[in-house]
Amino acid sequence: MNGFFDLPSDLGQSWLGLVGLHLREALLPVLAGLLVSLPVAQLCVRFRWIYPPVLGIATVLYAIPSLAFFVVLIDYFGQSETTVMIPLALYSLVVLVPAIVDGVRSVPPETLAAAQAMGFGAVRRYFQVQLPLAVPAIIAGLRVATVSSISLVSVGMLIGNQGALGNMLYAAQTYGRPALAVNAVLTIGVLGMLADAALVLLRFLLTPWMPRKGAGR
Amino acid sequence: MIRIDAVTKRYPDGTVAVDRLSLEIPDRAITVLVGPSGCGKTTTLRMINRMVEPTEGSILLDGQDIRQQPVNTLRRSMGYVIQNAGLFPHRTILDNIATVPRLLGRSRRQARDRAAELMERVGLDTALAKRYPYQLSGGQQQRVGVARALAADPPVLLMDEPFSAVDPVVRKQLQDELLRIQEELGKTIVFVTHDIDEAIKLGTRVAVLRTGGRLAQYAPPAELLSAPADAFVEDFLGADRGIRRLSFFPSADLELQTAPLVRADADAGTLAARATAVPYLLVTDPDGRPLGWSEPGRLTAGAVDREQLLDYGRPFVPGTDSLRAALDGAVLSPTGWAVAVDGEGRAVGVVSQQVIGEAIRAAHGRVAERAGEAAGR
Ligand SMILES: Nc1ncnc2c1ncn2[C@@H]1O[C@H](COP(=O)(O)OP(=O)(O)OP(=O)(O)O)[C@@H](O)[C@H]1O
Ligand SMILES: [Mg+2]
Numbered sequence: 001m002n003g004f005f006d007l008p009s010d011l012g013q014s015w016l017g018l019v020g021l022h023l024r025e026a027l028l029p030v031l032a033g034l035l036v037s038l039p040v041a042q043l044c045v046r047f048r049w050i051y052p053p054v055l056g057i058a059t060v061l062y063a064i065p066s067l068a069f070f071v072v073l074i075d076y077f078g079q080s081e082t083t084v085m086i087p088l089a090l091y092s093l094v095v096l097v098p099a100i101v102d103g104v105r106s107v108p109p110e111t112l113a114a115a116q117a118m119g120f121g122a123v124r125r126y127f128q129v130q131l132p133l134a135v136p137a138i139i140a141g142l143r144v145a146t147v148s149s150i151s152l153v154s155v156g157m158l159i160g161n162q163g164a165l166g167n168m169l170y171a172a173q174t175y176g177r178p179a180l181a182v183n184a185v186l187t188i189g190v191l192g193m194l195a196d197a198a199l200v201l202l203r204f205l206l207t208p209w210m211p212r213k214g215a216g217r
Numbered sequence: 218m219i220r221i222d223a224v225t226k227r228y229p230d231g232t233v234a235v236d237r238l239s240l241e242i243p244d245r246a247i248t249v250l251v252g253p254s255g256c257g258k259t260t261t262l263r264m265i266n267r268m269v270e271p272t273e274g275s276i277l278l279d280g281q282d283i284r285q286q287p288v289n290t291l292r293r294s295m296g297y298v299i300q301n302a303g304l305f306p307h308r309t310i311l312d313n314i315a316t317v318p319r320l321l322g323r324s325r326r327q328a329r330d331r332a333a334e335l336m337e338r339v340g341l342d343t344a345l346a347k348r349y350p351y352q353l354s355g356g357q358q359q360r361v362g363v364a365r366a367l368a369a370d371p372p373v374l375l376m377d378e379p380f381s382a383v384d385p386v387v388r389k390q391l392q393d394e395l396l397r398i399q400e401e402l403g404k405t406i407v408f409v410t411h412d413i414d415e416a417i418k419l420g421t422r423v424a425v426l427r428t429g430g431r432l433a434q435y436a437p438p439a440e441l442l443s444a445p446a447d448a449f450v451e452d453f454l455g456a457d458r459g460i461r462r463l464s465f466f467p468s469a470d471l472e473l474q475t476a477p478l479v480r481a482d483a484d485a486g487t488l489a490a491r492a493t494a495v496p497y498l499l500v501t502d503p504d505g506r507p508l509g510w511s512e513p514g515r516l517t518a519g520a521v522d523r524e525q526l527l528d529y530g531r532p533f534v535p536g537t538d539s540l541r542a543a544l545d546g547a548v549l550s551p552t553g554w555a556v557a558v559d560g561e562g563r564a565v566g567v568v569s570q571q572v573i574g575e576a577i578r579a580a581h582g583r584v585a586e587r588a589g590e591a592a593g594r
Contacts, residue, residue, distance in 0.1 A: 108303070108306075110299055110300070110301055110302075110303035111303050111304070111305060111306065113268070113299060113303060114297065114299060114302075114303030114304070114305070115305075116268055116292075117266060117268060117292055117295075117297035117299075117375075118292060118293065118297065118316055118317050118320065118365075119288075119289035119290070119291075119292035119293040119317070119320055120289075120320070121289060129305060129307075132307045133306065133307055207307070208349070209306050209307040209308070209309075209349040209350075209351070210306075210351070211351045
């Protein structure tokens with residue numbers, strides 16, 4: 001009899017090993033997406049006219065199924081984690097770019113005027129005023145992007161077991177062990193919730209300046 | 218001195234916000250820009266620290282064109298205060314105030330020490346230092362805004378409707394506080410408001426702008442009230458300009474009568490002696506503080522019923538208060554006499570509306586004489 005956390009040996013990983021792999025495959029793309037989104041969003045704030053086309057491109061990318069990406073990317077990166085992560089990173093843009101743009105734009109005009117009047121240069125103003133004030137919006141975007149990325153990693157199972165926990169779904173069929181599928185779905189769900197909770201905690205720590213719910217003024 | 222020299226600002230959409238404006242803004246005084254909404258006050262103010270660049274004309278600071286120094290150096294040498302304070306929501310009160318010293322390269326420690334010092338100067342409890350702006354009232358935030366502008370000890374302070382978003386009581390406190398701070402620090406302040414009363418209260422000189430960004434009149438407040446340049450200014454000053462003008466006439470010269478003053482514990486003889494002289498007596502407590510008016514006949518020696526006394530309105534302090542306060546006291550008093558008190562609130566005399574009226578006429582006469590002399594010179 002196999003235990004709930006015992007996996008078929010051809011997955012090549014223990015359960016914990018798959019969890020680690022899953023997190024890496026899900027979170028690295030979001031991080032990459034964030035690093036791309038920050039400058040792109042800043043350009044969109046600076047030059048308003050490029051925001052609609054940028055958003056259009058992000059939306060189109062989001063509409064392309066991952067399988068289609070895989071077909072193209074396999075030629076360059078083979079059946080690898082990279083092939084799985086590139087589409088995920090591109091998908092995160094559709095959430096992150098608008099979140100950051102809205103966050104930066106929501107900085108009150110009088111706060112910006114005050115910064116300008118006190119002699120902040122554009123760079124200093126971005127890093128010391130606009131970006132910190134956009135943190136709540138950025139983290140809200142990161143929550144959506146992270147949770148969806150954690151669930152999307154599973155499709156990697158379609159290209160030769162690159163789906164981390166998703167590979168267990170495939171194994172469940174091959175070996176006729178439905179418990180593996182249940183395990184995969186539950187684990188992915190729990191990972192999603194934990195990652196979300198971690199981001200909420202991060203926001204709490206980064207924004208002591210926000211009115212707290214329930215606390216008096 | 219800041220010299221605005223034939224400055225015009227035309228925005229890209231064609232709006233002429235300021236039209237050939239020339240102003241000399243004296244050092245160590247409060248110069249107020251006042252006018253209806255959209256007349257170009259904010260634009261003018263922002264041209265002084267180059268947040269807006271003039272289309273034509275130039276602005277000189279101590280004789281030097283402001284374009285000759287790097288823009289951020291210029292801005293750091295000018296404090297800037299706006300409506301709703303514009304505080305950084307993500308920085309503590311202390312760090313908000315320390316902003317410009319930090320920009321100027323002061324150490325965090327030095328900047329914070331300086332910030333704490335400023336909190337006291339603007340009347341903020343230093344217990345608020347570690348709070349964030351959302352935890353402060355509007356009035357407190359505005360004080361932080363003033364402290365932040367003063368932090369690097371800039372010679373020039375630009376203020377754009379700083380007190381217009383707070384309630385009238387807090388606004389008055391903030392105005393009084395600004396006058397007190399100005400007395401101590403002697404900054405060159407350019408203050409924008411659309412409230413003519415605020416302009417008259419705070420301004421050493423007041424520039425009235427009309428829509429289209431043209432200067433209607435530039436004069437000390439008393440002169441504005443006594444001799445508005447045209448119908449626009451007169452209209453802008455409002456209906457009770459004559460009364461408000463009295464704020465600039467001192468009450469020190471009013472001739473006070475002391476005969477109507479009696480103490481509550483006065484004996485029958487004193488009461489009888491005073492009764493014949495005046496229609497009303499002002500009864501005071503043994504320390505001399507006024508209690509109320511009474512007709513002489515209603516008073517019995519040794520048994521003054523305080524409930525029976527008439528309210529004495531609002532007393533004024535001769536020398537400190539203006540003729541406006543004296544007249545107000547007389548109008549509010551049911552007897553038509555104003556009560557004068559010293560700094561401790563002890564009655565020093567009373568004065569009738571008639572006497573105040575004569576003093577007003579005399580004061581007007583003196584102003585007219587001076588104007589005549591000035592014109593004749
Ligand atoms: N960036 C801008 N682009 C175009 N027009 C502008 C701009 N800023 C101000 N204006 C116009 O210039 C005129 C003067 O504006 P300004 O803000 O200086 O007025 P104000 O006297 O400060 O008014 P308020 O009392 O309402 O603050 C207005 O007609 C305004 O609409
Ligand atoms: Mg304005």
